Amino acid sequence: MMAQRARTLLPCGLDGATVLCFGFGEQQYAVARRPDPLTMIAALMPSEATVLMTVLRAPAEVAVGVQNVVDVRVHDAELASVQRYLLASLEMDAAGPTLPQASKKPAPHAWRSRLTWELA
Numbered sequence: 001m002m003a004q005r006a007r008t009l010l011p012c013g014l015d016g017a018t019v020l021c022f023g024f025g026e027q028q029y030a031v032a033r034r035p036d037p038l039t040m041i042a043a044l045m046p047s048e049a050t051v052l053m054t055v056l057r058a059p060a061e062v063a064v065g066v067q068n069v070v071d072v073r074v075h076d077a078e079l080a081s082v083q084r085y086l087l088a089s090l091e092m093d094a095a096g097p098t099l100p101q102a103s104k105k106p107a108p109h110a111w112r113s114r115l116t117w118e119l120a
Contacts, residue, residue: 049117053109
């Protein structure tokens with residue numbers, strides 16, 4: 001059931017995807033898409049977070065190099081826990097996950113998060 005809900009929340013255009021990589025980042029930095037020094041410094045301060053997803057259409061070893069891949073085996077219960085965490089991290093409205101409001105052209109596959117980004 002959790003996997004079905006996650007599939008309905010994901011964007012279209014994932015045909016051929018073999019791996020979905022999720023991460024968190026500072027929202028303004030992620031959507032600004034301009035890595036200037038001022039934006040980088042601002043990203044160090046506590047602020048709104050964003051959930052980012054990278055879509056791989058090739059095996060991870062090919063896409064990012066075998067030296068950068070760690071194979072982690074998880075049980076179904078552990079996978080369900082990760083899915084719950086990701087879904088709980090998303091800021092939602094009636095239509096589903098919300099896009100970052102700070103940008104007219106958000107980063108591909110970026111959503112607003114309920115979490116606060118802070119460098120720990």
